Amino acid sequence: MTSKFQNHINTNLPFLKEKKLLLAVSGGIDSMVLVHLCHQLQLDFVVAHCNFQLRGDESEEDENFVKSQMEILQIPIFVQKFDTIAFAKQQKLPIQVVARNLRYEWFNSLLSNHSFDYILTAHHLDDSLETFLINFTRGSGIEGLTGIPAQNGTVIRPLLPFSRYEIETFANENSIAWREDSSNTSDKYLRNKLRHHVIPVLKELNRSLLTSFESTISHLKQTESLAIDASKSLYSKVVSEDENHTAIDLVKLLEYQNSQAYLYHWLQPFGFSDWTAVADLIHAQSGKQVFSETHILLKNRDTLLLFAKQQPFHEAIFWIEKEQSEVKFPLKLSFCNAGYISNPSSHTIFVDEDKLQFPLTIRRWSEGDFFYPLGMNGKKKLSKFFKDEKFSLLDKSTVWLLCSNEKIVWIIGKRQDDRFKVAENTAKILKINYTT
Template sequence: MVLVHLCHQLNLDFAIAHCNFQLRGVESNEDEAFVKSHAEKMQVPVFIERFDTQTFADQHKLSIQVVARNLRYEWFYSLLANHNFDYILTAHHLDDSLETFLINFTRGSGMEGFTGIPQQNDKIVRPLLVFSRNDIEVFAQDYNVEWREDSSNATDKYWRNKLRHDVIPVLKALNPSLLSSFENTVLHLKQTQSLAEDAVKSLYLSVVTEEEHHTVIDLKKLLKYANYKAYLYEWLRPFGFSDWTAVYDLLAAQSGKQVLSESHILLKNRGVLLLFPKQTTISEEVYWITKEQTDVKVPLKMSFCNVSDISNQTSNVIFVDEALLQFPLTLRRWQEGDVFQPSGMTGKKKLSKFFKDEKYSLWDKANAWLLCSDNKIVWIVGKRADERFKPTANTTKILQINYEA
């Protein structure tokens, strides 16, 4: 109500958004009526939304506080978009920020949890954050601003309330200037956080490589730094990882071990960690290549031409006896049971065994493409050709196949 009063006094173009979470029966409805009445007196637009909060929390097995927060901010952002508002203003104050700090301290947190509530976060602005609850109450009394107390603030049902009622008064008794000291501490922590972010970004550029579909973290380079766990924490935290013991154990684990977040997979593959989204889907399609084609662009860039010699062979170029091919050729993913005869060998080998011997990661295997003739493997593209299609002294037509990696 103090925030509403200030916005009104400043003649700002604003509206009021009130959430009725329907958790306190008549009291919740009286809060709603109170807000409506004041909006009408000031001739300020008001938006009211009622939420069936308890049912939603029960259905999704979430705490009331988490559900209420998610519901209100989702609604706030919809108002922002649908009515062309510029910002969402909330009335959080300095005591709220101290409580958030203590909650994060108690639960355990990285640096970001010890800088309190941010003054601005995206479109959310908190103009009263520099003022204490007492400052705001004194202002309200001096300027006759009416307000209502939420009765749930008086209970110790929630963790925040326990800190508010039982812990913070003790701290204030020990240090009457607690809030001022807290402000100074937060300022220093924000400066330290800024320095840490600069270091994290700088090291990221030398240790991490971003590929088209995944990210590679070079462990040899990372482990040179004494604080490697802190860097890893900052890089991986945005991807939803929370079991940090499992993540750190991955550094010494065998290839193939992995840790999952809700959205991503972190995979150990020899000297690197591979990070890729769970929703990454590997195409199961089969692509056909006719005899008349001289190139393909999907799913890979490849070209085909006839040559008279085989002097240019590399991992991305192979030469085959065209007469041994049955068109159309196909490009497909590997399947269990696939076998081929690796170039230079006399016997056949299961593709799964080849992958194991070559130390392929799960990612490497899933992304391997096979060029096939009548379902016989001609080439593990970019890796190994099949001996059966190799040109010989009797070959009359040599086909050069190029892969543009």
């Protein structure tokens, strides 16, 4: 296995020989074999061990074991303890998800603070097969059926070409010590059920299962590459972008037979997962939305608009004290006294300061809001104003209001309220400027 590993590094990952590496080591057989192989090749690496404190004394024994083995090999080691259960309760997430997040957050901080180039993990071919089956049983696009990637950013998995059998044989032949994780024997998790009950049957049916699996993965990756190339080619014909949002022209998109597949490739990087809802949005009424954790996909007539969520600030109110000369968040405003009105515009207004009641507020608009448009008699609902001005749903969602004691002073960047205008008897003129 040593020569095969060396050939794999020389052929596929030669850059690792010149880099500073961080090895994720649990103490299990896979990671301990990876340590010994990297040590034999004299790669420049240190070890990182996570103690998630999930198995009582066993977790402490794992930590002590890894420390002692690295001391024997004279390999530097970083160790981090996590109160994983507390984090899981706080974040209301499954323990496995929290443990993974904690692990990689810490690894990335080590990379940043100690100038490591890559993280190496000990995932192998059987792990990749298990991941394939998990994604297959849950339902997946093609990228979920291509196994574990050999490299994902700074994370590299140099043992992916090797089977669990090869790793176990190498460990036994070289008297490599390791720790068994008792949780691996439990069928509580889907991965373990597949490992203990499904994959052995598949291997009985096909003794060359892993070889067949590697061939299948190779074909699927080629197919995925074709799909990516096609989606990139169509993107510029159907999609337009600006600094605020991305627009997908549905009329043009629906000229192509595989419209939903293209949407999948374009939207998957933004965290969307409810593909039935995304597909339904194509023929939905204007105003329908689908959410990911970070983005909103909005149907607006014959267009799908994609933009980052602004939900955290939707209900927020921001206060402006009388002595403030500028505001930097949630948008940029400046305030100064003026002797006369000069060049008013949609981005610059002049108001009678004595008519204002401080603190002023900045907030989003809501149904029922009304104002008195400058130069007009009477009041007007904002919803009617938006309709008359032909505001899109996206335009309306980005509107901010400057208010004085609940009265609208300015639809910022759009229209001033007549009640606060400068009159002949105005003693103090306040100039307010909005900078985009």
